[in-house]
Structure formats: structure tokens, C-alpha cells
């Protein structure tokens with residue numbers, strides 16, 4: 001009986017949360033793929049030049065701005081198309097540009113440094129990965145090794161954003177403000193030309209949002225998924241150990257499969273700025289288009305996946321950098337440890353990827369794995385309730401603050 005409740009409850013709570021989020025919108029929304037527009041038209045609509053409104057005009061944007069605060073109005077993801085967006089996107093490309101060799105070397109050095117401090121035993125993979133990406137993205141921005149104080153601030157901030165996004169905790173704005181203050185004081189040390197159309201305060205927000213929210217959160221989540229897949233597939237680990245000459249290719253294909261099976265984006269939304277004509281339907285201007293990545297992955301062919309978005313419509317600027325750096329970190333983890341996990345592995349991964357790390361070559365112990373499985377199922381129950389309470393609170397709070405609507409109502413662009 002208890003087993004049944006343990007399995008049933010979290011699912012119901014997730015379904016209820018999805019309903020609450022859908023209700024927030026309360027306006028013309030087309031979810032793709034969905035009953036009106038199928039998977040076959042997913043790319044076509046996403047790539048349409050009229051699918052280019054970003055935040056303005058969607059009630060859903062108030063919620064995203066709430067989660068990505070402070071400074072969501074200058075977060076690259078949420079800027080409307082125009083000269084300011086172009087300047088910001090150019091700066092991001094400038095900071096991310098590195099040769100493949102350079103970025104792999106940097107990642108290896110940083111991963112070795114961070115992993116030297118990781119002890120074997122039960123861990124949460126996301127927590128172990130976050131300091132690596134904090135140090136790496138700090139170094140890309142400041143072009144110097146990351147001091148411990150900065151790493152602490154970045155990890156505290158990114159962990160807060162990821163936890164709030166998954167509704168396991170309410171957001172903690174004081175923690176986020178500490179990183180803003182630090183970045184504001186360090187702007188003069190950034191060796192890249194920062195967007196001149198932004199005030200110094202906004203430049204700090206921009207760096208925080210793009211590199212220390214999006215980059216650190218996305219990479220830590222992607223790695224938690226990848227390592228969970230590896231931890232739950234003993235034969236894969238054996239293959240990697242026995243055929244080191246082929247390990248790079250194998251890891252690359254697991255990265256692809258992982259990004260497809262566990263897309264990091266749930267929904268990316270746009271607001272149509274003109275009518276979009278399809279064979280069977282006209283989507284009117286002003287419609288909120290919700291592109292569902294999990295829905296598309298389920299309904300489309302295996303090769304037809306777009307983990308980094310579509311090139312014609314604001315695709316991810318880190319699409320070239322992310323996979324090779326993930327491969328390097330995976331190699332470094334597997335050089336030190338074998339991994340095992342009996343915990344649940346879901347797309348939103350609210351458990352942060354619980355796993356057992358055993359020093360490479362040693363025999364994994366059974367008892368901790370049994371304990372891990374039981375603990376994870378119990379945690380799932382209370383966490384589901386917490387997510388429901390915090391999720392509802394944040395949805396209402398975001399609606400009350402109406403950050404995006406107020407910003408545009410004030411005549412800002």
C-alpha cells in the first residue's frame with residue numbers, strides 16, 4: 001500500500017503543478033506539438049520570422065522573469081529583438097569564443113582542480129558539478145582563475161535559481177544580490193568589451209544572468225543527467241573502461257542521447273508578431289507559442305532533435321562549446337570514480353542526481369545503494385508536497401510582482 005502511494009503521489013503532484021502553471025497564462029496559447037499544431041510543424045513555426053516576440057505580451061513571462069531575477073530585463077534570453085539584443089548577443093559570443101583545443105584544456109584543468117576535492121561516497125551529482133562550471137565560466141568572463149570567494153557566491157546563486165525553478169525552495173533574493181554586488185565591483189576587471197547601451201548595474205545583471213545563471217545551471221543539470229545515465233548503466237561503464245580508444249565517441253553519443261531523453265528546456269515560448277500561415281490553420285499575431293521540448297522529443301524521429309534550439313530563432317550561443325566540455329568533465333570523473341545509482345532519474349531531476357562514487361578499481365558496496373534507493377523514494381514524497389506549496393506560492397508571487405508586464409507597461413523596450 002505504502003509503495004503504491006509512494007509511486008502515485010509525486011506523479012499527481014507534478015500533474016497538478018503543470019495545471020497551475022497553465023492557468024497562469026490565461027490567454028491565447030498554442031502549445032506545439034499539441035492538438036492544433038503537430039510535431040511535423042514544430043520547426044516550421046519555431047523558425048518563422050513572425051515567431052520573434054520574446055517576453056512582451058505573455059503572462060508566462062512574468063513567471064520566467066521572476067525566476068531569472070535580478071535583472072531579467074537584460075537577460076539575453078528575454079531581451080526583445082533590436083539593437084540592444086544584438087549588442088548583448090555579440091558580447092556573449094565574444095566571451096564564449098575559444099578554439100576547441102583551448103576550451104578542452106581549460107575544462108580539463110578546472111575539472112581536475114575541483115574533482116581533487118571530491119570524496120568517494122554518496123553524493124548529489126548536480127552539487128558536485130556546479131563548482132566546476134562556476135570556475136570555468138568565471139574564467140571565461142574574467143580570464144583568470146576563479147578565487148574561492150567568487151566560486152562560493154556563484155554556486156550559492158546558481159543553486160538558488162535551479163532550486164526555485166524546480167519549486168523545491170522559494171527564491172532567495174539576498175543570496176542572488178550578493179553575487180550582483182560582487183560583479184558590480186569587479187566590472188572594471190572584465191577584459192571583454194561589455195555592452196555599452198547597458199548601465200553598469202545592467203552590465204552586472206547581464207553577466208550574472210547569462211554566465212552565472214544560465215551557463216552554470218544548464219551545464220550542471222546536463223552533467224547530472226549524463227552522469228546519472230552512466231551510473232545506471234554498468235555495461236556502458238565497462239565498455240568505456242575496456243575500450244579507451246573508442247571512449248570519446250561513446251561519450252559523445254551518450255551526450256546526444258541524454259540531451260534528447262532529458263531535454264533541459266521544458267518549454268521555450270515566443271509571442272507571434274504577425275499571422276503565421278500553416279496549411280490547415282492561421283496562427284494570429286499576439287499568440288503565445290509554447291514550444292514543448294519533451295513533447296517534440298517524444299513525437300519526432302531520433303535524429304530530428306534540437307537540444308540547443310533552432311538556428312533561425314535565437315539558438316543557444318553555447319551549442320558548440322557545451323558538448324566537448326561535457327565530454328572532458330565526464331572523462332575526468334570516470335578517471336577517478338565508478339558510479340552507481342538506485343535513485344529515480346526524471347527530466348526535472350529535483351533530487352539533484354543522488355549517486356555512489358567508488359574510487360576507480362575498488363568494488364562498489366551494496367548497502368549504501370540500497371539505502372540510497374529507499375531514501376530517494378521517501379524524499380520524493382515530501383519533496384512533492386514542498387514543490388506544490390512553493391510552486392503555488394511563487395506563481396502567485398510572480399503574478400503579484402508582474403515584473404515583465406510592469407516593465408513594458410512603463411514604456412520600456
Ligand code: HEM
Nearest residue numbers: 076077214215218222264268307308309314316317318322
Ligand atoms: C547542455 C547545455 C545547454 C543546453 C541543452 C542549452 C539549451 C538551450 C536552448 C534550447 C536554447 C533556446 C531556447 C529558446 O528557443 O528560447 C538556449 C538558449 C540560450 N542559451 Fe543555452 N543551453 C545550454 C548551455 C548554455 C550555456 C553554457 C550558456 C552560456 C552562456 C547558454 C546560454 C544561452 C543563452 C544566452 C540563450 C538565449 C539565446 C538568445 O535568446 O539569444 N546555454 N539554450
